[in-house]
Amino acid sequence: MSDEFNMSMRKFLKQVGVTSQQAIEEAMRGADTAGKSYAVKAVITIEELGLTHEVTGDIKGQE
Numbered sequence: 001m002s003d004e005f006n007m008s009m010r011k012f013l014k015q016v017g018v019t020s021q022q023a024i025e026e027a028m029r030g031a032d033t034a035g036k037s038y039a040v041k042a043v044i045t046i047e048e049l050g051l052t053h054e055v056t057g058d059i060k061g062q063e
Contacts, residue, residue, distance in 0.1 A: 016044070024059065033061025 020042065037058045044053045 016042075028061065031061075034063055036061040 024040070037060050040057055040059050042055045045051060
């Protein structure tokens with residue numbers, strides 16, 4: 001793949017990571033999350049290519 005492709009993908013994925021972390025932290029801020037685990041799902045789609053990619057996991061609240 002080209003350098004331009006790689007750079008644009010890295011830029012997008014960095015934005016996804018940073019903004020997602022900020023949104024999750026904001027949602028959990030002030031909530032009683034101690035000892036709780038939250039199911040999380042991220043979905044990336046590229047409609048023009050027919051791509052849907054789903055990642056699931058768990059995020060544990062702060063003790």
